[in-house]
Amino acid sequence: AQKVTQAQTEISVVEKEDVTLDCVYETRDTTYYLFWYKQPPSGELVFLIRRNSFDEQNEISGRYSWNFQKSTSSFNFTITASQVVDSAVYFCALSEIRGGNQFYFGTGTSLTVIP
């Protein structure tokens, strides 16, 4: 069974639109961590944010915001006023304490921002 599901394979938006990337996870652990990584066209994955299972506060960082809801096992990522530089593949990932830092990645969402 897929531990991390990113149902949106590809999304296209026009520049300055807001866009939300969905992530649903599955775990039996009470302590776990959730991550978002960005993979720009250059290929290298870049860390964006980390959240632990005990902290459900939403977070905002500039144009980025994250909505973590344990009740629905979701960790969604919103980009406000999207820019062309936001075009990338975005991966959601789950890390379980028992797993010794083994990460479970979703299949990624490819975001294209059209100028």
Place this chain on the structure above:
Amino acid sequence: NAGVTQTPKFRVLKTGQSMTLLCAQDMNHEYMYWYRQDPGMGLRLIHYSVGEGTTAKGEVPDGYNVSRLKKQNFLLGLESAAPSQTSVYFCASSLAGTGLEKLFFGSGTQLSVL
């Protein structure tokens, strides 16, 4: 600012050939990983290492071997390449294995097996 360095960046092999991918990190990280990325499948863990001299199997280890003789290096070997191993390979490292450590990735190796 080297971080995690992978070599080579591109490689084409014929079926049955062997090769080794090299990953080097200069951050004194304990954990190192090899992932493969395939369309529609995200990143899947091949092997990982929790410290010098140790290795462990991940989700898709068959057809690959690894070694971690030095803390800063993690080698991924293909003894007899198959077309199913055509993929983009990423090396990553993390400071520890507590579950909360973020991964630092290399820039990837595009491997084609004909």
